Amino acid sequence: MKNIVLIAGAFYGLVSIILGAFGAHALKKMLSAEKLISFETGVKYQMYHALALLVLGFSLSFTSGLEKWAGWGMIIGTFLFSFSIYFLAFSEYWNINLRILGPITPIGGLLLIIGWLCLLFYFIKSN
Template identity: 60%
Template structure:
């Protein structure tokens, strides 16, 4: 994993969080219930939080590990994107229930990534 990989991935996922947040707030607002919109926003928030973590790790590269990179990157994909899929499919009346068990796996990867930061700091 290179420093550039951390920074580019973090910046791309952060940019995508802004785009998806705007999409949710404007285009989906009329299609989603309040509860669905709140779930969508949760996915966006967690995506942004962890994109920022990737950037910070990239700018402090000597502290970073490839385990951190993969935990946060795959965590975003599994956690946030499964929420996006669940919400949009539910709004269309065809909820993709198969995505439900994927969300906590992404959350677990976030926890492992954070634990790696703690371990690396010790």
């Protein structure tokens, strides 16, 4: 589990840098200001959780269920939250109706909340 968390953190960090640079330069001509702000929100949350996953990967042993749920909540939640935002931001440009992804974003957010809650309970329980 430790390796999965570290790999996910490194991958999310890498992708967020690439997408952030892409968003800062190329997307200004492609997306509306509103869609660009949404895209940047996805990039920010992805980078925040990439860093959190790296810290967790280096700090936790992942022997308890709370540690594992915290890791999985952040890994899956980041993917669902950020990547659904990316696709929704591009839906207008691609002229594709991706409204089906609308409910995916809050599910990703809920998983992120669950991940952070599990981490909180783990810290409370360990003291």
